[in-house]
Amino acid sequence: MVEQGRSGCPINLSLEVLGDKWSLVIIRDMMFGNRRHFRELLHNSEEGIASNILSDRLHRLTERGLVSRAPDPSHKQKVIYSLTEPSIQLVPVMAHLGAWGRRHLPVTRELAVRAELLERGGPELWEQFMDELREQHLDIPRAAGSESVFARLRAAYEAELLRD
Structure with missing residues (x-):
C-alpha cells in the first residue's frame, strides 16, 4: 500500500x-x-x-x-x-551503475577494474557473486568448488594498485 x-x-x-x-x-x-x-x-x-x-x-x-x-x-x-537478500539482489544494479560510471565519468583505473570485470562477466558472474555473498552474509552454502568471484575482483583491484 x-x-x-x-x-x-x-x-x-x-x-x-x-x-x-x-x-x-x-x-x-x-x-x-x-x-x-x-x-x-x-x-x-x-x-x-x-x-x-x-x-x-x-x-x-x-x-x-x-x-x-x-x-x-x-x-x-x-x-x-x-x-x-534484498541488498544482495542489488549486484546487477551495482554492475550497471559501475558500467555507466566507467563510460561517462572520470573514474580511476584501480577503482574501475571491478566494474569492468562485472560488466564483462554479465548475469552469469553476477549470479555467482550473489551466491558467494549469500554464503558470506546469510550462511547459505554455494556449490562446492565454485570459484570465488570476490577473490577475482580483489585480485584485479590489487593488480591495478601495483601498476601505479
Missing part, C-alpha cells in the same frame, strides 16, 4: 530507500570490500564518511531490511553487519 501523497512508482520508491548519498556506498563497501564492522566501514571508506552519518545510514538500512546486525562472536562489544 502506498502512503497517501506518495508516488507508487517503483523507481521513486527505490530512490526513497537507496537514493541518499551514502546508502549504496555502504552496501558497496560491504559487498565488494567485505567490510562488516562499523570501524572497517568508517576507516576504510574512500569517500571519508563521517561516523554520525555512517551510524545513521546503518540504522536506516537495518530498519529497511537491507542490512542485518548481530553480536560478533569474536568480540563481545562489537556487532557484525550483514547484507540481506
Whole structure:
C-alpha cells in the first residue's frame, strides 16, 4: 500500500530507500570490500564518511531490511553487519551503475577494474557473486568448488594498485 501523497512508482520508491548519498556506498563497501564492522566501514571508506552519518545510514538500512546486525562472536562489544537478500539482489544494479560510471565519468583505473570485470562477466558472474555473498552474509552454502568471484575482483583491484 502506498502512503497517501506518495508516488507508487517503483523507481521513486527505490530512490526513497537507496537514493541518499551514502546508502549504496555502504552496501558497496560491504559487498565488494567485505567490510562488516562499523570501524572497517568508517576507516576504510574512500569517500571519508563521517561516523554520525555512517551510524545513521546503518540504522536506516537495518530498519529497511537491507542490512542485518548481530553480536560478533569474536568480540563481545562489537556487532557484525550483514547484507540481506534484498541488498544482495542489488549486484546487477551495482554492475550497471559501475558500467555507466566507467563510460561517462572520470573514474580511476584501480577503482574501475571491478566494474569492468562485472560488466564483462554479465548475469552469469553476477549470479555467482550473489551466491558467494549469500554464503558470506546469510550462511547459505554455494556449490562446492565454485570459484570465488570476490577473490577475482580483489585480485584485479590489487593488480591495478601495483601498476601505479
